[in-house]
Amino acid sequence: MPYDINTPLFSDYATKYRFIWMPPGTSATYHASKAFEFPAGAIFSKTFAYPDAGRGGHQRIIETRLLVHANSG
16 A cells, blocks of 8 residues: 655655555554554555656666564564
């Protein structure tokens, strides 16, 4: 599931693609006074890309970062 953040940080004009995956049958829990609580096994990914002038407007992927929520945190 793609998502975006309210206050994006500048990353040298890179486009950022953010996704979250959660195990089937699970969901995140919202708390009004705390951060969301995500289930163990949830995976967040963020991919950085730049326009590739040599490929007719396509983007060149630079880096993908993964954050995996394990049972231990």
